[in-house]
Amino acid sequence: MPPRKRARADAAAASSAPLVALKTSHDVDNPQLQAEAAMWRAGELCDLTVTVDGSAFAVHKLKLAAASDYFRALLPGDRFADSAEHQLKDMKASVFEGVLSFIYEGSCNVPEELLVPLLEAASRLQVAPLAEALTAALKERISVANALSTWIFADRASLPELAATARQHTLKHFADVAATDDFVQLSHEMLSALLASDEVEADEAAVFTALVRWLRAQAPAVREESTVAALLEHVRFSTMSADFLTEHVETEPLMNTAAAFKVLAQAMKEKSFGAATPRTTPRTGGPLNPKWVLEGHDAANVSAAGETMTTQKGLVRVDTLIASGTYEVVFKLTEDGADLSAAVSGFGIVRDNCDRLESNSNGMPNVWWLRRFHRMVYSENHKEGLTPRGYEFPIGAEARMLVDMAAGQVTFFIDGVEVPHKAKGITGPVYPCALSYGRKVSVSIVSVRRLKL
Template structure:
C-alpha cells in the first residue's frame, strides 16, 4: 500500500489527563514503582522521581545533577513539617491540596523552597484573599522574605489602605525600614497628616534606643500638611526640640502654611498631598506658536509623557507669561503680543476651558516673567507693548517697572523697578524675594547684549539690589527652584577672534570678533551666593525647566514633546527617548515654552 496518499487525523481523549493523574496518584498511594523515599522529620514518604521532577524544579535539579541525592534511594528533607510536605505531595500528584489560614504560609514557603511555581501562585492568591488588619503586616514581611512580588503588592496595598486600623502594638513591632516604607508612601490612606506624626512618635517612644532613629523616621512625616494647631504642639515636643534637622522642617512648615508659594523650597515630598486626600499634582505645559497656544497637562509619570492627553488650545497667548502657586489649580496668564494688558485666570480642574478676566495690567508687555509670592503676582521685565487700538500696537522698549497684582483684591499697583530693564530673562521666587537672571538689555534681542546680572527684588521693601553675578552673560533662559537651590539653563555668547588669514585681512578690522552661542546650565545657592556650573542639556531651545516630585525636568517642545530628567549626583541628563532632531523646517514650531506644577 502506498502510504504517501494516506491521510492521518489526530484523535484526542479528553479524559486522558485525568486518567494519567488519577493513575499516578493511585500508584503513589499503593507505593508501587516508587524509586525514592523522602524522609521528613522521621516520617517516610515513598515517591516517584519522575513525578517529583516534573513539577518541582528543585527535585529536577537534584535528580539530574551529579549529586549524592541523585543516586540515593532515601533523601532527608530538613526545615519542613511532615503535614506540610504531605500537602505538597498531594498537589504534585493530583494538582489539588487543602490549605487554610493556619497552614497557607507554611505550604507556600515549602513550595517556594521546592520551586513549585503553580502552588506558589495558588497560595499567594488564597492568602491575599484572606488579608486582615491583624495579619497584613506579617504577610507583607513574609512575602518580602520569599520575594513574592504579587503578594507583596497586595499585602502592601491592603496595609496602606487600612494602616490606621492596625493595632498600635503591631505598628510598634515594625522595623525602622518597614515603618518608613509605609509612612513615606503617597498611597497611605489617611484623613490627616497628624495621624502619621502620631504613629511615628509612638514608634520612637516604644523603645528607648529608637531615639537615635528619630530624625530618619520623622523626616518622612509631611509636616507642611499638619494642622496648624498640631504643628504648634510639636514645636514643644522633647523629641523634636532635641533634633535640629526636625526643628528646621517644622519651621519651614510654618512658613509654608503662611505662604504656600514656598512649595519648591521644601524638601520633597514635604508639601506633596497623599492620594487619600483626593488631590493630584500635575505638570502644566504652555507652548505658543504663531497660530495660537496650547495647554497640556500630565500626571506624576513625567518620564513617560503623552502630552496630547488633556490638551486645550487657545488663541492670543504669544509671548505671554504664565504661573501658578503649585499647591492649587489656579493658573494665571498675563500680557503677550496679542493682548499685552490682559490678565486671565483658569481653573485646571475645569479642563482649562473656563477663563476669568481679571483687572487690566498697568503696563502692557510681552516676553516678561511672572511669579507669585504671598498671594500676589509679580510682573518682571519684558518688552513694553503700547495698545493704540485693536489694530494698532507697537513695542516701546524694554520695561524695568515691576508691578504687583493682589489676587484677593483684584488690584494692580506699581512696586518698584529693576536696576536694568531686561527681556528673554528668567525669574523665580525664593523666600520673599524675586530673583531675575540674565536676559537681553537691547530691544533687538541679540545675544551680544546679554547680561550676567542677578537682580534681586524684595517683596517686603520694594527695593531691588544686585546679587552675585552669573559666571557668563546669558539670555533666552529658564529657571526653577528645588529646595535651597535655583537651577538655570540658557544661552551664553562666547566671543572669539576671527582667524587672521590673508583672505580675511582685507575684509575685516584688526579687532573684529565673532560670537558663538553655547548652552549653559547653572546651580545657584542664594543663601550662600555660590554658583556651580553643571552639564547642560542637549537642547535649550523651545524648552522649559520645572521641578516635579523632587527632580529637575527639562521639557523640549518640537515636532513632538521630549522630557529629560537631571541627576544631580551624577551631573547627567536622562531621557526615555531619543534626542529631538535639531533641524525642523516646520513653520509652526513653538516660539515660547513654559511649564509649572499645579495641584487639584
C-alpha cells in the same frame, strides 16, 4: 516498598477554620495522572522516602523531579545513585503533605493558617504552580491584621507580586494597620518606604502618630537623634492643622532635639513661601477635607454650613492649595439670586497671593474661571465662549474642574458635559474658588481629589 506512612496534620484535623482549596491549572482528569496519584496513595513502585518532621513519605523520584526544580537538581547526583532516602529539615509534615497532594492530585485543601508555611515550602522546593495558586489565595485574604506580616514574608521570600499587594493594602488602610502589633516590628527601611509614599491614605496626624508609636517601641540606639530626624523628613507637617501641631507635635518629647526642630522649621518655612516640595505637597492617597475660607477677596456677608457656602459678593476660596499635579474639583450650585439672563455666579481658581480682586471687561487678573452667564471662560484678562442666551446652566448643576498645573490650564464640565473652552496660562500655586458679583449665591463643595502629582 512498604505502604506510605501518611502524616495527617494535627492542626488541620483540629482546626475549625474552613479549608482553602488550591488547584492546578493542569488537566487533573488525565488518566495517566490519575493512575500516578492512585499508585502514590497505595505506595506502589515508590523509590524514595522523604522524611519530614519525623514522618516518612513514600514518593516517586521521577514525579518529584518533574514537579520540583529543587528535587530535579538534587536527585540525579551521585548521592542518590544508591540511596532511597532524603530528609527535609525545617518543614512541618503537614506542609509537605500539602505539597505532595498538589503534585500528585493537582489540588489540596489546607487550613488558612498553613497558607504562608505552604508558600514558603513551595518557594523552597520550587514548585511554581503551587506557589502561584498560594500567592493568589493569599492576595484574596490580605487584611488589616495580616497585611504587614504578609508584606514582610513576601519581601523576604522574593515574591514581588504578593509584596506589592500587601504593601498597597497597608497604604490604603494605614491608620488601622499602624495600630497592629506587627507595625512596631517593621524594619527601619520598610517604615521609611511607607512614610515616604504619596499613596498613604491617611491624614498627616495619623502618619505622625504612627511614627511616634514605632519609635517608642524601638531600642534606644534606633531613637538616635539623626535617625529620628531622617524619619521625620517624611512627615508632611505643613499639611497638619494648627491645633494638632500645637497640641501633639510641639509637645512630643521626640521633637525636643535640634535636628527634629530643624525638620519642622524647614517644613513650615517652605509652606510660608508657597514652595512645592515633598513636605508641602499633600499625599495623593490622603484625605483633603476641603473647607471654605470665609475672609478676604472682597467677599461680603459670607457664611458656611458644612460643605455649603453662601455669599452676597466677591470671591470665596477653598483651603486646598494646588501647587502641582492634576486635581479634580466639583462644586454644586444650590442658589443664584439672579435669573438665568443675569446669572451672577462662577467657579474657578485664584492665585495664592491674590488678596484683592480688580475686574475689567475681559476678566480679573489672578483668576481663571467659568461664568455661569453664557458659560464664558476667563483666563485672567482674556475671555472666550460668548454664546446665545439660554446657555446658562441651571440651579443644582454640578460644575467640575480638572486643574492641570503641568499644562497650566483648567478644563470645565457642567453635569458631565465638557465646556468647549479652557482657562489657560495658570501660574503659581492656586486655590479653588466660587464667585458672586452682586447677588446672593450658595455653592456646595462636592469633592476635591488629587488625581496625580
